Amino acid sequence: MEHWLWIILAALFFECKGEDKVIQEQGDVIAAEGDTVTLGCRFETTTTGPTLFWYKQEANSYPKYMLHCFSTSTVKADEFNVDRFDSKINETSVPLKIQKLQLSDSAVYYCAVRPTVTGNTKTLYKNLWSKDNRILHNIH
Numbered sequence: 001m002e003h004w005l006w007i008i009l010a011a012l013f014f015e016c017k018g019e020d021k022v023i024q025e026q027g028d029v030i031a032a033e034g035d036t037v038t039l040g041c042r043f044e045t046t047t048t049g050p051t052l053f054w055y056k057q058e059a060n061s062y063p064k065y066m067l068h069c070f071s072t073s074t075v076k077a078d079e080f081n082v083d084r085f086d087s088k089i090n091e092t093s094v095p096l097k098i099q100k101l102q103l104s105d106s107a108v109y110y111c112a113v114r115p116t117v118t119g120n121t122k123t124l125y126k127n128l129w130s131k132d133n134r135i136l137h138n139i140h
Helices: 002-015
Strands: 021-023 037-039 042-044 051-057 064-070 073-076 085-087 096-098 108-113
Touching: 021 108, 064 085, 073 085
Parallel strands: none
Antiparallel strands: 021 042, 037 096, 051 064, 051 108, 064 073, 085 096
16 A cells, blocks of 8 residues: 555656746836837746747736747737837747837836736736736836
């Protein structure tokens, strides 16, 4: 009996996977119109070939899907399908580069790793807030 219990526990132990997470440490970024900024996003995942997403949340609005990156590809929403916005995924990060800053770029920017999001690029929630209401990236 003990032998079987050990095998079951060992199987469960080796099947456990770490959780996926993203880390945005930069906080507020202050820049002038016309400048270029790069917003950092590091990630940890056990998934092979992860997909990372960027969202923009303007004041009094919901997060809008901007783009997602996987492997060597970047797919942008129509609104962000311009050269000013770019992101490329590498082993542990997916920085978002915004060039020729405009006043309309002032917002909070979030990154997420699949399956944190559903992959649906339609509006999912009207009022989405983090548990601690921490601003991850806010450009002024």
